[in-house]
Amino acid sequence: MRFIRFIKNLIKVNPIIFVLFFFLWMKTIIVSLVDYSITIDNWRQLIIMVLNPLPTFILAAGLIMTRKKPRQLTYAVVFAVFATIILYANGVYHREFTDYITIPLLLVGGNAADLSSSIIELVQWRDILYLTDFAVFFGVLYFIKKKRGELTFSQLSFRQLTPYLATVLVIGIVNLSFANIERPQLLTRSFDRELIVKNIGIYNFHLYDTYLHATSRAQRVFASEEELLEINEYIEEEKETVNRDLFGVAKGKNVILISAESLQNFVIGSTVNGEEITPFLNELIGDSIYFEEFYHQTAQGKTSDSEFIVDNSLYPLARGAVFFTHPSNEYYALPEIMNENGYYTASLHANNGSFWNRNIMYDQFGYDRFYTVEDYEVTEEDSVGWGMKDIPFMEQSVEHLLDMPQPFYTKLITLTNHFPFELDEEDSYIDQFDSNSRTLNRYFPTVRYMDEAIRVFFDELKENGLYEDSMIVIYGDHYGISSNHNKAMSYYLDKEITPFVEAQLQQVPLIIHIPGVEGETLSTVSGQIDLRPTLLHLLGIQVDNQVIFGKDLFSEDRKELVIFRDGTFITEDAIYTSGVCYSKETEEPVDEEEKEALCGPYLEEVQQQLSYSDRIIYGDLLRFDTSREEISDEIRKNENIEIQGNKRLGE
Numbered sequence: 001m002r003f004i005r006f007i008k009n010l011i012k013v014n015p016i017i018f019v020l021f022f023f024l025w026m027k028t029i030i031v032s033l034v035d036y037s038i039t040i041d042n043w044r045q046l047i048i049m050v051l052n053p054l055p056t057f058i059l060a061a062g063l064i065m066t067r068k069k070p071r072q073l074t075y076a077v078v079f080a081v082f083a084t085i086i087l088y089a090n091g092v093y094h095r096e097f098t099d100y101i102t103i104p105l106l107l108v109g110g111n112a113a114d115l116s117s118s119i120i121e122l123v124q125w126r127d128i129l130y131l132t133d134f135a136v137f138f139g140v141l142y143f144i145k146k147k148r149g150e151l152t153f154s155q156l157s158f159r160q161l162t163p164y165l166a167t168v169l170v171i172g173i174v175n176l177s178f179a180n181i182e183r184p185q186l187l188t189r190s191f192d193r194e195l196i197v198k199n200i201g202i203y204n205f206h207l208y209d210t211y212l213h214a215t216s217r218a219q220r221v222f223a224s225e226e227e228l229l230e231i232n233e234y235i236e237e238e239k240e241t242v243n244r245d246l247f248g249v250a251k252g253k254n255v256i257l258i259s260a261e262s263l264q265n266f267v268i269g270s271t272v273n274g275e276e277i278t279p280f281l282n283e284l285i286g287d288s289i290y291f292e293e294f295y296h297q298t299a300q301g302k303t304s305d306s307e308f309i310v311d312n313s314l315y316p317l318a319r320g321a322v323f324f325t326h327p328s329n330e331y332y333a334l335p336e337i338m339n340e341n342g343y344y345t346a347s348l349h350a351n352n353g354s355f356w357n358r359n360i361m362y363d364q365f366g367y368d369r370f371y372t373v374e375d376y377e378v379t380e381e382d383s384v385g386w387g388m389k390d391i392p393f394m395e396q397s398v399e400h401l402l403d404m405p406q407p408f409y410t411k412l413i414t415l416t417n418h419f420p421f422e423l424d425e426e427d428s429y430i431d432q433f434d435s436n437s438r439t440l441n442r443y444f445p446t447v448r449y450m451d452e453a454i455r456v457f458f459d460e461l462k463e464n465g466l467y468e469d470s471m472i473v474i475y476g477d478h479y480g481i482s483s484n485h486n487k488a489m490s491y492y493l494d495k496e497i498t499p500f501v502e503a504q505l506q507q508v509p510l511i512i513h514i515p516g517v518e519g520e521t522l523s524t525v526s527g528q529i530d531l532r533p534t535l536l537h538l539l540g541i542q543v544d545n546q547v548i549f550g551k552d553l554f555s556e557d558r559k560e561l562v563i564f565r566d567g568t569f570i571t572e573d574a575i576y577t578s579g580v581c582y583s584k585e586t587e588e589p590v591d592e593e594e595k596e597a598l599c600g601p602y603l604e605e606v607q608q609q610l611s612y613s614d615r616i617i618y619g620d621l622l623r624f625d626t627s628r629e630e631i632s633d634e635i636r637k638n639e640n641i642e643i644q645g646n647k648r649l650g651e
């Protein structure tokens with residue numbers, strides 16, 4: 001009952017500060033339920049949610065009360081404003097990304113200007129409610145002042161803070177113990193921010209994130225060559241064998257990757273209002289190698305993560321975008337390998353060169369040239385939403401391809417099908433959908449427009465004689481419809497969106513089109529990380545000692561396993577997500593015994609791979625790969641590769 005006495009004292013010491021913090025507490029709980037969509041499944045989870053903001057608040061209130069009397073109210077209001085900004089910024093971010101803000105993400109600040117159209121779309125009128133407590137609080141304050149005249153404040157000495165600290169400690173321990181029952185090893189297992197915020201609350205999450213930020217910086221300093229040797233050993237043990245069937249079928253061909261913005265797999269072969277959403281891709285699939293169970297593996301770095309995964313066959317980071325956090329690391333990326341094999345390499349994207357820090361990172365990856373918005377003629381009528389429309393982008397990109405030395409390895413990044421999916425009337429080939437989500441409704445016509453742009457691109461390639469000598473690879477970069485739109489999605493798909501279905505919705509198309517090679521649809525469980533070894537296989541390029549986690553999708557002994565950044569994984573028979581193992585056959589969670597058999601054997605490997613990949617990035621381990629330098633020097637010396645027309649970035 002000491003606690004009750006303590007609360008009574010708290011109210012008595014400075015009631016007005018108590019009122020302010022009480023409102024903030026209630027607001028935090030409401031925002032967690034409404035904007036963070038945190039669900040309460042049992043009484044422990046309810047207690048966790050109610051308790052977790054308190055340590056921060058009690059500590060802050062205690063410290064504020066040690067300040068000089070006239071200042072206390074100002075400090076308390078400043079604290080409340082700061083807490084509200086944290087709540088609101090995460091609320092808006094969560095609407096689109098079903099995730100929370102981390103420190104490295106704030107480093108992406110430079111991208112913010114371009115993000116403005118997305119942010120405006122996410123802000124809603126009801127957000128004004130975030131200020132309700134301030135309105136009530138100042139009302140109460142006015143009323144008290146009017147009735148009682150000046151407010152009286154007591155000042156505490158630091159010694160008098162002891163009961164405050166003790167309470168913080170007790171609540172913290174209760175919170176963590178309950179969290180540990182709900183989710184064992186919450187903070188040590190792989191990073192699922194949804195679960196972390198659910199279990200320790202938004203304020204403690206930010207403290208924890210600050211701690212992670214500080215320690216990850218130190219990792220590079222303490223990294224050693226031995227770590228790389230250990231990882232190499234693991235990769236060597238897990239190595240798949242080469243299947244010679246399709247090895248080298250695209251030897252010497254140009255490679256054109258199309259990174260299709262926000263293209264999810266559920267639209268392939270589907271209709272909306274009775275009309276096909278991707279008529280061209282549907283037709284193309286008949287003539288291509290199509291992977292029907294291919295997943296994106298991106299995290300906070302979105303498109304840049306997909307680029308990182310595809311070019312390096314490593315996992316993205318759990319916090320922030322590697323493109324921003326580790327641009328000066330040593331990499332051995334696909335463009336560099338292609339350069340070593342006589343290819344000219346370029347990325348084409350009609351946006352600012354600095355977006356996602358691409359201009360810096362591409363240089364690290366070894367791209368010969370980056371065609372940015374500066375290399376395109378962009379008129380007002382050729383622009384919508386985020387910038388240049390996909391059709392003129394495709395048309396002008398073909399002109400750039402024609403200028404390049406061949407063979408080339410190029411990546412075209414589309415833009416029109418980007419949230420909030422804006423489209424001009426004349427570009428709408430199909431009607432919007434009619435659900436309660438404006439986002440989902442508008443998604444279909446913009447996907448349809450992108451499909452048309454890809455058709456135009458193929459026509460232009462054929463007309464300009466580039467088609468026959470090229471291998472064209474189309475893949476979706478990441479999801480377009482976040483789980484925030486599950487209700488509308490459920491209406492469209494006509495089924496309940498369970499966590500199982502949500503994981504399946506992370507499928508994006510992978511279409512590999514090689515003129516002259518017969519089409520087939522493969523159900524291999526695969527992910528973006530597998531693309532690099534698969535492409536090298538088709539090109540007949542064998543590279544030894546690669547530090548990669550992807551597997552050649554044509555190999556016969558490849559383990560069917562796709563790992564998401566948050567520790568979710570998918571095998572041939574199961575989907576494991578948020579600690580629950582679902583059978584693919586029944587789409588239902590399995591019991592403990594079956595979980596052991598279906599998901600158990602993969603748990604360790606999943607953590608192993610994610611942590612090895614993190615160590616490579618945080619420790620900048622590839623700088624220790626001396627064999628690589630020798631190999632590239634050797635190749636350069638022996639073959640004396642001279643790529644004409646090379647224009648190194650920044651030169």
Ligand code: GP9
Pocket residue numbers: 261301302303304349351355356413415418
């Ligand atoms: C911006 C484009 C979109 O250049 O790649 O980025 P995203 O928001 O999808 O990561």
Ligand code: MN
Pocket residue numbers: 261262302303477478
């Ligand atoms: Mn994208």
